[in-house]
Structures are given as structure tokens and as C-alpha cells.
Amino acid sequence: MQEPRAFLQRAAAKTRDEEHRLKILKAIDTYTRVVEQRKHTQFRDWRQARQLAARIKDDVLARLPELLQQFEERITARGARVFWAETAAEARQYILDLVARRQARVVVKSKSMTTEEIGLNEALQHAGVDVWESDLGELIVQVAGEKPYHIVTPAMHKNREDVARLFHEKLGAPLTQDVEQLTMIAREHLRHAYVSAEIGITGANFILAEEGAIVMTENEGNGRLTMACPPVHVVLVGLEKVLPSMRELALFLPLLATSGTGQQITCYNSIVRGPRQPGEPDGPEEMHIILLDNGRTELLAQPEFQHVLRCIRCGACLNACPVYRTIGGHTYNTPYQGPIGSVITPHLRGFRQWYHLPFASSLCGACSDVCPVNIDLHHLLLWNRHRAVEREHTAAPGWRLAMKLWAWGMRRRKRIALLRPWLRLGTKLLLPLLPGAQRRRVPSMAEHSFARLWRDHERQKSHF
Amino acid sequence: MSARNRIFEKLRQAMRPASAEALPDVRDADVYRDYPSDPASLFELFKTRLEELRGEVYRVGDEVAASDKVVELADSVGGSVMVQPGEPMASLLPGLAERLCDRLVDAAAVADSADFARVEVGVTAADFLIARTGSVLLRTISSGGRRLSVLPPFHIVVARASQMVPSLEEALNGLKGLSPDWSYAALITGPSRTADIEKILVLGAHGPKRLAVVVVDAA
Numbered sequence: 207m208q209e210p211r212a213f214l215q216r217a218a219a220k221t222r223d224e225e226h227r228l229k230i231l232k233a234i235d236t237y238t239r240v241v242e243q244r245k246h247t248q249f250r251d252w253r254q255a256r257q258l259a260a261r262i263k264d265d266v267l268a269r270l271p272e273l274l275q276q277f278e279e280r281i282t283a284r285g286a287r288v289f290w291a292e293t294a295a296e297a298r299q300y301i302l303d304l305v306a307r308r309q310a311r312v313v314v315k316s317k318s319m320t321t322e323e324i325g326l327n328e329a330l331q332h333a334g335v336d337v338w339e340s341d342l343g344e345l346i347v348q349v350a351g352e353k354p355y356h357i358v359t360p361a362m363h364k365n366r367e368d369v370a371r372l373f374h375e376k377l378g379a380p381l382t383q384d385v386e387q388l389t390m391i392a393r394e395h396l397r398h399a400y401v402s403a404e405i406g407i408t409g410a411n412f413i414l415a416e417e418g419a420i421v422m423t424e425n426e427g428n429g430r431l432t433m434a435c436p437p438v439h440v441v442l443v444g445l446e447k448v449l450p451s452m453r454e455l456a457l458f459l460p461l462l463a464t465s466g467t468g469q470q471i472t473c474y475n476s477i478v479r480g481p482r483q484p485g486e487p488d489g490p491e492e493m494h495i496i497l498l499d500n501g502r503t504e505l506l507a508q509p510e511f512q513h514v515l516r517c518i519r520c521g522a523c524l525n526a527c528p529v530y531r532t533i534g535g536h537t538y539n540t541p542y543q544g545p546i547g548s549v550i551t552p553h554l555r556g557f558r559q560w561y562h563l564p565f566a567s568s569l570c571g572a573c574s575d576v577c578p579v580n581i582d583l584h585h586l587l588l589w590n591r592h593r594a595v596e597r598e599h600t601a602a603p604g605w606r607l608a609m610k611l612w613a614w615g616m617r618r619r620k621r622i623a624l625l626r627p628w629l630r631l632g633t634k635l636l637l638p639l640l641p642g643a644q645r646r647r648v649p650s651m652a653e654h655s656f657a658r659l660w661r662d663h664e665r666q667k668s669h670f
Numbered sequence: 671m672s673a674r675n676r677i678f679e680k681l682r683q684a685m686r687p688a689s690a691e692a693l694p695d696v697r698d699a700d701v702y703r704d705y706p707s708d709p710a711s712l713f714e715l716f717k718t719r720l721e722e723l724r725g726e727v728y729r730v731g732d733e734v735a736a737s738d739k740v741v742e743l744a745d746s747v748g749g750s751v752m753v754q755p756g757e758p759m760a761s762l763l764p765g766l767a768e769r770l771c772d773r774l775v776d777a778a779a780v781a782d783s784a785d786f787a788r789v790e791v792g793v794t795a796a797d798f799l800i801a802r803t804g805s806v807l808l809r810t811i812s813s814g815g816r817r818l819s820v821l822p823p824f825h826i827v828v829a830r831a832s833q834m835v836p837s838l839e840e841a842l843n844g845l846k847g848l849s850p851d852w853s854y855a856a857l858i859t860g861p862s863r864t865a866d867i868e869k870i871l872v873l874g875a876h877g878p879k880r881l882a883v884v885v886v887d888a889a
């Protein structure tokens with residue numbers, strides 16, 4: 207089935223799933239409460255903070271070649287290898303080659319949406335490698351055989367009963383509804399993965415040009431273990447994630463933590479400048495950094511869209527989105543869901559299959575309101591719709607013709623009057639036939655136009 | 671043309687001149703809410719923040735008291751203890767080795783990560799304590815490597831009161847001033863945690879379940 211139609215079907219099913227809605231609303235309500243509070247307790251002026259962050263990122267985007275080169279030079283000088291991947295396939299191949307060279311059988315991963323973007327897990331499994339997701343949320347969806355539901359909270363749609371059943375059935379763990387015990391099951395389950403893995407793969411939240419470093423932010427410690435134990439550390443990161451220097455972390459770490467989870471700062475932030483150095487007791491022998499383009503330079507080349515590369519993947523726009531909350535993360539069927547996903551996916555994966563995403567929005571602007579780097583998401587959604595129409599990818603057949611008629615009719619008062627009776631009849635007969643009409647109240651057109659009512663009103667007045 | 675060159679080519683073509691305006695020189699204090707800066711309130715702030723996150727903070731008068739505290743903490747969980755070798759631990763925790771005797775694991779004897787399974791307590795130094803966030807900043811070369819502060823279930827940090835700085839900004843500036851031959855630094859704020867199931871907080875997801883910071887007063 208075509209993706210746009212499949213999307214509609216999934217959306218319709220999820221929208222009617224009340225259990226799903228309760229789980230999501232519960233999680234997002236908790237999130238919203240702590241985040242809104244944190245913005246006030248942490249920042250003097252949240253708006254000022256995010257404007258500053260936006261300016262810093264814009265400055266970075268205007269200097270990307272220079273900053274990336276600086277990063278490359280400095281981290282290479284300490285023995286790391288930098289690989290530039292133009293496409294997802296190149297990035298996958300690089301990792302597969304590395305796996306073959308190191309004869310790796312076990313790979314441990316910490317949460318990274320960029321690896322989802324390139325479909326890394328499937329490629330590794332296909333090559334016969336044992337892949338362990340180590341973030342608790344990621345582990346849950348991996349064990350369930352699903353994809354992440356949310357870029358920050360991958361298992362948001364699972365409650366403790368779901369997880370208990372999963373761990374019992376798939377991991378052979380004793381059945382327990384205690385969240386702490388469930389977490390400990392995951393902890394024990396993964397301990398030997400860190401120890402036995404030949405390669406650890408992580409993403410990165412920031413690239414620091416001046417220090418030649420990558421920065422990874424997390425709460426569980428699985429990322430730190432992934433970078434500490436295996437002899438090879440691979441970092442896959444989008445090339446837009448640059449900051450000029452460590453100094454900017456003083457703003458971006460609290461900003462990301464506040465928007466991501468409502469924390470002042472996340473529990474662990476790692477700054478990594480290379481593999482193990484002389485004089486250090488441990489750390490990987492090899493470090494590889496894959497800088498991924500995969501459509502990012504094309505976004506950069508379009509003035510309307512380049513601001514979207516400010517994104518720090520905090521997930522706030524997903525949580526704020528009434529459409530996301532209703533149709534759920536899986537309906538999107540993309541590594542990046544919600545408003546940010548609907549903005550970038552058609553560009554990264556092509557409009558042909560993904561043009562429908564920007565239409566799944568009420569354009570209410572809640573996403574733009576919460577974005578910590580001030581991305582004008584809902585306008586970008588509108589731009590995407592524009593693109594989709596321009597390229598003649600639209601949902602309903604005859605839509606363009608109908609729109610043209612509409613435009614013709616609306617331009618003259620007389621034409622409106624002329625079309626009115628037909629429109630009235632048309633909406634009465636046709637609207638109830640639209641999908642979903644049985645579950646909604648179909649609006650009806652007023653019996654008389656305002657112009658006519660006014661005329662009558664004036665006439666009556668003159669009778670007195 | 672290599673992928674690298676092609677990407678650079680695309681980047682260059684996409685470049686538009688940056689705004690001529692210089693970035694505003696915004697200090698931490700302009701963005702964040704006020705925080706006190708005298709040493710006494712800094713310690714209090716640090717303690718409040720870290721305890722909110724269920725970390726433990728102890729203040730001791732001198733090095734001997736620091737050793738006492740570490741032994742007491744280690745006793746509270748039992749099991750083996752690994753202390754970061756060499757300085758500054760030797761002078762921060764005098765006589766610790768004798769008091770822990772056979773519970774002390776020799777760092778040199780723990781080569782691969784599997785050996786770490788028997789270490790219950792990791793004791794390390796740190797570079798900075800950050801009052802406003804209740805954080806500890808450490809580097810591999812100042813704290814015994816990447817694993818010691820994350821693999822054992824209980825992490826004890828021993829630091830001097832003079833290592834306290836008010837904000838993240840100052841700690842990062844300080845880090846730039848330290849010797850640069852490190853590959854890894856960690857900014858640690860509380861014991862390992864997760865809220866991946868129903869947003870319920872659980873400590874000790876993968877990293878340490880307990881984090882204690884012992885602050886030594888004497889210079």
C-alpha cells in the first residue's frame with residue numbers, strides 16, 4: 207500500500223484507541239508539568255535563552271565548512287578517524303566494513319536516532335551481528351520488535367504491564383510490575399553486553415569545533431559504558447550538530463535538558479576527544495566518527511529550510527503537538543516523528559512517498575512555541591505543503607481543480623452568490639461521504655448568506 | 671571526488687554570508703536565574719541540588735576525616751573497593767589502603783571490564799564541583815579512567831572545597847585551562863537514573879546506583 211494511505215489507516219486506528227491515548231496523555235502531562243516549571247526556575251528569561259541559542263546555531267550554520275574542518279583536524283590529531291558519509295548507505299557500509307575488519311560478533315549501542323535514520327540495526331543483524339540496544343526505552347522497543355515511538359522517550363507507549371509481559375516472555379525474567387525491578391532486569395541483562403561487545407556505537411548531541419570533541423548527553427549511563435568498555439567506539443552524527451566550542455555547552459546542555467525532560471541538566475554529559483590516550487588507564491583503542499550528510503546539505507541550500515538544522519532533537523515539539531498526541535509516534539513510520547519529522551522527512555526521504563506528513567498538522571503553532579532553538583516549525587510545515595502541491599503530490603484526486611474553481615468563485619461577490627445554492631447542495635450531499643464523516647458532525651452551510659440577511663434586515667428597518 | 675570533497679562542495683555552495691552582527695557576549699548570569707557566589711552558600715547550594723537528585727554530600731574538616739568517611743561509606747555497602755591510584759588520592763585519603771586491607775582491589779589487577787564485576791565501590795577524584803547544578807566534572811586522567819566512575823554500583827567522589835565553582839560556565843572555562851591530554855570528560859549530576867517506564871524515576875539504570883561526594887575543607 208502507498209505510504210500516504212497506510213498513514214491514514216494507522217492514524218484512524220490509533221485515534222480510536224483509547225488505551226493508547228490514556229498512556230500517552232499521562233506521560234506527556236507529566237512531562238509538560240515539569241518542563242514548564244523548569245523553564246521558570248532555571249532561566250531568567252526562557253525566550254531570551256532560546257533566541258540566543260538560535261543565533262548561535264545560525265552562526266554555526268553560516269560557518270559549517272570551517273568549523274567541521276577544525277573539528278576534523280583536532281580530533282584526528284588525537285588518533286580518531288573521521289569519515290564523511292554522503293548517504294545513509296555509505297554510513298552503513300563504513301560500519302559494516304569496520305565490523306568485518308574487527309571480526310565483531312557483538313555490538314552494543316546507546317540510543318541514537320541517527321542510527322535509526324540509516325537503518326543500522328537491520329543492516330548489522332543482516333550481517334549476522336548481535337546488536338544490543340542499551341538504553342532502557344530502546345531495549346524495550348527492540349525486545350518488542352518495534353521501532354522507537356518518540357525521539358527522546360522511545361517506549362512512551364508502553365506501561366509497566368506491557369514491559370513486564372515483554373521481559374517475562376522475551377527475556378525469561380520473573381513477572382513483576384515493579385518499575386524498579388524491571389529496570390534492574392534490564393541492567394543485569396545488559397551488563398555482559400558492554401563487556402563482550404567488540405564495538406560500541408553511539409550518537410552525539412553536539413560536535414565541538416574548537417576542542418575537536420563530541421558530546422553525548424544521557425541519564426542512564428549506558429552511553430558512558432558503551433564508550434568505556436568496547437575496544438572500538440563508533441560515533442554516528444549529523445554534520446549539523448556543531449557548536450563553536452565547549453563554552454556554548456553552558457547554554458545548550460541546560461537548554462536541551464529542560465526541553466527534553468524538564469531536568470536542570472541530564473545526569474551524564476560526556477565530552478569525548480578521541481580514543482584512549484597515552485597515560486590513560488582505559489578507553490577504546492579506536493574511535494571512528496561518521497559525519498552524516500544524507501540530505502542535510504540540501505536543506506541548508508534552501509533559505510526557507512536551513513533553520514531546521516538548528517534542531518537539537520529535544521522532542522518538545524512532539525509532546526506539544528495535538529496531532530502527535532492523537533495519532534501516536536508509530537503512525538508516522540519515520541525515525542523522526544511529530545512536527546520536526548514532518549518537516550524534514552520529505553526532504554530526507556523524498557516527497558513522492560512522504561508528502562502527506564506536513565498535512566498531518568493543525569498548524570496551531572504549538573511546536574514553534576516550545577522549540578528551544580526557535581524553529582518556525584509550523585511555517586515550515588506550510589512550506590512543505592506548498593512544495594507538495596507544486597509537485598502535484600496531493601491527497602485527493604481533483605483537489606487542484608476544486609481549488610481552482612474555489613479561487614475563481616471567491617474572487618467576485620457575484621460569483622459567490624451564483625455558486626451558493628450549488629455549494630449548499632454540494633456540501634450537504636458530498637461531505638457526509640468523506641472518510642470519517644460518520645464520526646464527526648458535518649458542518650452545514652447557513653440557509654441564507656450574510657449579504658442577504660443584511661439586506662432583509664435593512665428592509666425591515668425601513669418598514670418601521 | 672571523495673564523499674568528503676563532495677560534501678564540502680555542497681556546504682560551500684549552500685553558504686550565505688553570516689549576519690555581520692557579532693554574537694552577543696552573554697554570560698551565564700544573564701540567562702540563568704541568580705545564584706549566590708560566596709563559598710559558604712555555594713556549598714549549601716551544591717548540597718541542596720545534589721540531594722534533590724538523591725546524591726549524597728558530606729563535608730569533612732580534613733584528610734583524615736575524609737578517609738574515615740570513605741571507609742564508613744564503603745562499609746555501608748560492603749564488597750570490594752577500588753581507589754584511583756596515585757595522586758591526588760594518596761594525599762586526599764591518607765591511610766585508606768591499610769584500613770580497607772583486603773577489600774581494596776588493585777587497579778593494576780583489573781584489566782578487562784569483566785573483572786570490574788567484583789568491584790562494588792569506585793573512589794575517584796574530580797576536577798570541579800558545580801554548585802548551581804550539583805554536578806561533578808571529571809576527566810579520565812584526573813579520575814582513574816573511563817570505567818571506574820561508571821561501572822561500580824557505588825561511586826564516591828573526593829574533592830577539595832576549593833574545587834567548587836558556581837556555574838557550568840566556570841567549570842568549562844576551568845576545564846580549558848587544565849592539561850589537554852585527556853580523551854574523555856564526564857559531567858556527572860546525581861546517580862544514574864531513568865524514567866523510561868511511565869516516567870517513573872528509578873536510580874541505577876546502568877551506571878552507579880549511589881553517588882556520594884566527600885568535600886574536604888582543609889586547603
Ligand code: SF4
Binds near residue numbers: 517522523524546579
Ligand atoms: S524542532 Fe525544536 S522542539 Fe522539535 S525536536 Fe528540534 S529542537 Fe526540539
